[in-house]
Amino acid sequence: MSEEILVNVTPRETRVAVVENGMLQELHIERASRRGVVGNIYKGRVQRVMPGMQAAFVEIGLERAAFLHASDILRLPAAPSGEGEGEVLAPSPPPAITSLVHEGQEIVVQVVKDPIGSKGARLTTQVSIPSRYLVFLPHSRVLGVSARIEDETERTRLKTLVGELANGSGQGYIVRTNAEGQPDEALAEDVAYLRKAWDVIREASASCKVGQRIYEDLALPLRAVRDLMRKNVDTVRVDSREAYDRLNAFAHQFMPELAARIEHYTGERPIFDLYGVEDEIQRALQKEVPLKSGGYLVIDQTEAMATIDVNTGSFLGQRNLEETVYRTNLEAAQSVARQLRLRNLGGIIIIDFIDMNDDEHKRQVLRTLEKGLAHDHARTSFHEFSPLGLVEMTRKRTTDSLERQLCETCPECNGRGTLKTGETLTYEIFREITRAVRQFEAQQLLVIASPKVVNKITEEESAAVAELEEFLGKTIRFQADEQYAQEQYDVVLL
The missing domain is CATH 2.40.50.140 (Nucleic acid-binding proteins)
Structure with missing residues (x-):
């Protein structure tokens, strides 16, 4: 197995990628504004x-x-x-x-x-x-x-x-x-x-x-060499001359037999682009993970646990349903082991493989998962299939997951992952108008909302607006504002 460690250094951020057989397996990030404190x-x-x-x-x-x-x-x-x-x-x-x-x-x-x-x-x-x-x-x-x-x-x-x-x-x-x-x-x-x-x-x-x-504890590049560099690591490529000199001196002092494998990368193309790491990072932030067979995983991370759902997708197989499910689950088990390392998912993890009736198939899927997890540096443990067909496992968590390191809560949905529909917001606005008129005196009302919601009201709910105006005895005007998020609106009394 070919394994390489790539070190990308910028003034405010250092990233270390572990690439096995040309595929990204692990990513470690350290930012000057938020260094980890584990080990301190x-x-x-x-x-x-x-x-x-x-x-x-x-x-x-x-x-x-x-x-x-x-x-x-x-x-x-x-x-x-x-x-x-x-x-x-x-x-x-x-x-x-x-x-x-x-x-x-x-x-x-x-x-x-x-x-x-x-x-x-x-x-x-x-x-x-x-x-x-x-x-x-x-x-x-x-x-x-x-x-x-x-x-x-x-x-x-x-x-x-x-x-x-x-x-x-x-x-x-x-x-x-x-x-x-x-x-x-x-x-x-x-x-x-x-x-x-x-x-x-x-x-x-x-x-x-x-x-x-x-x-x-040591800075990330030195920790990576200390903890990740083994005999099976072919090269460590560093794109910073200063970081290369530090790593080289560290290696000569503590692991002279491996020091020759540290190289200074001088290519014009960014080192992570050269190995396709940047694209892999973007894919690791998506919920869905496609499988080569046509199936896919759906990964959801919550406060309490992470869940992974396996689906056959477009994979139809060539023999029968049981064989199709078995092949999909085998491929999914390999992919799950990689995604846990890549996304740095920890704590309780529930894997919902596609239901299988054959006990031998279940054993083979678990063996495949175990084999994939053997390369993981974090401590893991998992149990047999539960009566509901789920695999429960844990993975030691010491730092935030990749998603939580790189992303923040969506300001529009506040982390729900969904937004209220235009129809829901329309009726919510109607209720707010009624509430405002009963509390305060006004001749007319102005509703400011996102273009999508205003278009929904004025084009599809115009009859309902006319009925509301007649019921309240007030004129209601609508104004679209590009600066308003989908769920944001204001009812102004004029």
């Missing part, structure tokens, strides 16, 4: 303790107070056989929040989830510091290996090595996927770097003030 460590102050929610709100210097749950304060000592990429289980159930923190208490916290929508950032006191090959857990004793490293011999080697490097320090490490096949010296260098970083953080946390940032 702050000195905070407990603002309010909520016993009913088992949580506290903490002031860390952001626009909104951040959220700290009791389960993110204390951590159950983990056995050395942890398998995650950085997640360590918390006690269940956790102690009462009132026994853990109190209002006014100063506390060192790390952001694990960016502010999303109206919600503040999510915090933890269980600090973790990532490096190229490891995640350092200073408050834990866990020694874990990424589940994506499947070779048992290699897993044993890495676990033993990290255990020796930890040297009974009482601190934990998670071995990342990138560590597979790396020499002992590379992991030893990471351990030394992480210990130095932790010493700096501890010193800073003792002297800094509430609301100050103690530690900040």
Whole structure:
């Protein structure tokens, strides 16, 4: 599989695209005006303790107070056989929040989830510091290996090595996927770097003030190279000389064996245009996703969850209905896995595949979905088909989806996704006229509205206007204004 990482840098925005076999799979965006805060460590102050929610709100210097749950304060000592990429289980159930923190208490916290929508950032006191090959857990004793490293011999080697490097320090490490096949010296260098970083953080946390940032994660281009660059990545192309120099220096220091794969793109054509990324981004903002067979997906994102509906569309198949449905669902499963990564959809996700009667077909569709999700860097889990034929799954969400990063609520429909029809607005205006005449004295009335609504009233509802004028004993005039949105109107008394 051919994989490339493209880095597009402009003065106020940086974008990183992951392209596999010529097709965009992931897009990461960082803007100077709104940098993400995941991974940052702050000195905070407990603002309010909520016993009913088992949580506290903490002031860390952001626009909104951040959220700290009791389960993110204390951590159950983990056995050395942890398998995650950085997640360590918390006690269940956790102690009462009132026994853990109190209002006014100063506390060192790390952001694990960016502010999303109206919600503040999510915090933890269980600090973790990532490096190229490891995640350092200073408050834990866990020694874990990424589940994506499947070779048992290699897993044993890495676990033993990290255990020796930890040297009974009482601190934990998670071995990342990138560590597979790396020499002992590379992991030893990471351990030394992480210990130095932790010493700096501890010193800073003792002297800094509430609301100050103690530690900040790397900028997006450096994070992308650290987290996404693996042996199967052919090239990293950067269209900024300054960013290229920084990436090159970073790679030579931390991953010299891969540094030669970083290239400075000097072409006249924008790098994202060259690879068709800009077009893919525009398509990722549409609700419908066409499938090659003629079927399509419909993706809806709500506050609570994302839903994906699979339709056969124009695909008729060549054998029978069951075979047509099966083929469509197989293709849809592959597309769903890609769209989740591309759109960065997270939280609860419901997939409504087309109904299938054959249990083997259902198993094959789930296997295809699982295979597609195996390339996802975010943690995912899904369940078998429900009695209603739905697949329920979750995907870890740490930042806003692509749509919410790039778009805002429609000012005309206020996020409903629909507008009132001209007919509905006509009768609404008639009611407003009647209400105004009963409340205030006026000889005549002027209605100002969008051209579409005014045309509807004067051309199709002229008889109704005449009846209303006779009933009220008032003259009603209508004025079209291009500046008025479809649902906007004013009734003026003259």
